[in-house]
Amino acid sequence: MGRTLGFFSILVLLILIISASSSDDQRFTTDKIHFWFNGDGEQEQERAGGLSDEADSILMLERGGVARVPVNVHSFGAVGDGVADDTMAFRNAWYKACSLKNAVLLVPERHRYKVNATNFRGPCQRHLIVQVKGTIVAPDDPKDWDPKYPSTWLSFSNLNGVRFQGGGVIDGSGSKWWAASCKIDRTNPCKEAPTALTIDSSTKIRVKGLTIQFAQQMHFVIYRSDVVRVSGVRILAPKDSPNTDGIHIGESTDVAIQNCHIGTGDDCVSIVNASSNIKMKKIMCGPGHGISIGSLGKDKSTGIVTGVVLDTATISGTKNGLRIKTWQGGSGYVKSVRFENVKMNDVENPIIIDQFYCDSPATCKNQTSAVKISQVIFRNINGTSRTPHAMKFACSDTVPCSNIVLNNINLETENGTAKTFCNCAMGFHYGIVQPTADCLKSSSCGGIQEDAQRQTHDPTHTEL
Numbered sequence: 001m002g003r004t005l006g007f008f009s010i011l012v013l014l015i016l017i018i019s020a021s022s023s024d025d026q027r028f029t030t031d032k033i034h035f036w037f038n039g040d041g042e043q044e045q046e047r048a049g050g051l052s053d054e055a056d057s058i059l060m061l062e063r064g065g066v067a068r069v070p071v072n073v074h075s076f077g078a079v080g081d082g083v084a085d086d087t088m089a090f091r092n093a094w095y096k097a098c099s100l101k102n103a104v105l106l107v108p109e110r111h112r113y114k115v116n117a118t119n120f121r122g123p124c125q126r127h128l129i130v131q132v133k134g135t136i137v138a139p140d141d142p143k144d145w146d147p148k149y150p151s152t153w154l155s156f157s158n159l160n161g162v163r164f165q166g167g168g169v170i171d172g173s174g175s176k177w178w179a180a181s182c183k184i185d186r187t188n189p190c191k192e193a194p195t196a197l198t199i200d201s202s203t204k205i206r207v208k209g210l211t212i213q214f215a216q217q218m219h220f221v222i223y224r225s226d227v228v229r230v231s232g233v234r235i236l237a238p239k240d241s242p243n244t245d246g247i248h249i250g251e252s253t254d255v256a257i258q259n260c261h262i263g264t265g266d267d268c269v270s271i272v273n274a275s276s277n278i279k280m281k282k283i284m285c286g287p288g289h290g291i292s293i294g295s296l297g298k299d300k301s302t303g304i305v306t307g308v309v310l311d312t313a314t315i316s317g318t319k320n321g322l323r324i325k326t327w328q329g330g331s332g333y334v335k336s337v338r339f340e341n342v343k344m345n346d347v348e349n350p351i352i353i354d355q356f357y358c359d360s361p362a363t364c365k366n367q368t369s370a371v372k373i374s375q376v377i378f379r380n381i382n383g384t385s386r387t388p389h390a391m392k393f394a395c396s397d398t399v400p401c402s403n404i405v406l407n408n409i410n411l412e413t414e415n416g417t418a419k420t421f422c423n424c425a426m427g428f429h430y431g432i433v434q435p436t437a438d439c440l441k442s443s444s445c446g447g448i449q450e451d452a453q454r455q456t457h458d459p460t461h462t463e464l
């Protein structure tokens, strides 16, 4: 009788978790992706795939009978030789394009435009397209950086219904910033560095087919925005470049990232406070630190993230694979998360929930409050772990993780030592789960457990 009841409660829980996270699936269908392009009564058809860039721009100008108004940065004095300062040309071209309905801000191919930190502000007239075909490059010396923009390079704010496209490159020229980072040169004070591309306080934004590389710090931040579609974006930086997150999402809802290839020195994707309904599909990640929710709860702050789905990813050569990271002493919660259909290649910590996250030179003390983590499902996850820590659930003694679900997992190390480590993690597994994860059920606290066998092992996880 007890067993049957237990079985049914597990079944009900499973259904709850799967349905909570799969409501996002509907939102990700093409209908939803298309609806806002056609908004405001104008029936612009999304073009069929497979067209060349040239065909693309011709169609763009004529499609649906909408007369597009090109605004070329060269008409505003841009030189595009990679040396001249094209900042004013870009600012003036933006001002013009933003003021016209159906404008296309054109950044032509085969040129490099050096542009200083700028906030490209809206609101703009309807249907603005930013067509980047060439390369936009940042001045490379941190000493000359305009102190008015400590944390952004190209920032776009207060926009509604804008598309960024064109197959061009946004290049932060970040190497001098990396060398000056306190994580590389410990004699330097820890200072923030600019994000290459920021979308802030905006809605209905599409970013398609751009390359963002060598950012000073983060590559692409989506902040205080909703209904954002990112597809076919490539992000790259060396694996030792500090804090160069690929896509960082904060205070945003209804964000979809699809068909992106991200390899940097930090998280491929990081999702932080006040974000919900985030969907990632077909992601190639690595090198870097994997796909992360968090960090959350730093300096006793509140962190809330709900409704995250990752479906179909390959994660290669990274420090972590799928991670939720929270600092001791925070509050709030992470809830309703699904990671599925993921291939791991030589990942140090393929699956990790870490409520002892501590990315600071000083060690972090254990505290009683923590960001609560619940309803997290990992399923259909295969591949290789570089360390025995194939799965690690290091949860707080006072705010344990609950309803962690594992299904159909097969993670191996070269020498067959893959293990599951748990502290205060409650949940269950079904189907094939390798390495075994019985420590999930036993939910013991007060020291990390390895495969349900007691071990003294400090779960504190330090990342510098």
Ligand SMILES: *[C@@H]1O[C@H](CO)[C@@H](O)[C@H](O)[C@H]1NC(C)=O
Residues within 6 Å of the ligand: 085, 087, 088, 116, 139, 144, 145
């Ligand atoms: C851009 O930055 C450089 C320093 O790197 C400075 O000399 C120049 O005046 C700036 N341009 C504008 C338009 O502010």
Ligand SMILES: *[C@@H]1O[C@H](CO)[C@@H](O)[C@H](O)[C@H]1NC(C)=O
Residues within 6 Å of the ligand: 273, 274, 301, 302, 303, 304
């Ligand atoms: C996180 O977001 C909530 C609102 O959802 C806000 O109250 C809180 O201050 C935010 N925390 C931080 C650290 O910004």
Ligand SMILES: *[C@@H]1O[C@H](CO)[C@@H](O)[C@H](O)[C@H]1NC(C)=O
Residues within 6 Å of the ligand: 341, 342, 343, 380, 381, 382, 410
């Ligand atoms: C994992 O491996 C199984 C068989 O070994 C396979 O059927 C499944 O498609 C694999 N899943 C992923 C995400 O690679």
Ligand SMILES: *[C@@H]1O[C@H](CO)[C@@H](O)[C@H](O)[C@H]1NC(C)=O
Residues within 6 Å of the ligand: 385, 386, 387, 388, 413, 414, 415, 417
């Ligand atoms: C197995 O390999 C891992 C690294 O992949 C290493 O940390 C561990 O010590 C090895 N264990 C044995 C028993 O050789």
Ligand SMILES: *[C@@H]1O[C@H](CO)[C@@H](O)[C@H](O)[C@H]1NC(C)=O
Residues within 6 Å of the ligand: 365, 366, 397, 423, 445, 446, 447, 448, 457, 458, 459, 460
């Ligand atoms: C913090 O808590 C964990 C889990 O109970 C324990 O293993 C670890 O020793 C504690 N660390 C410190 C510094 O007290």
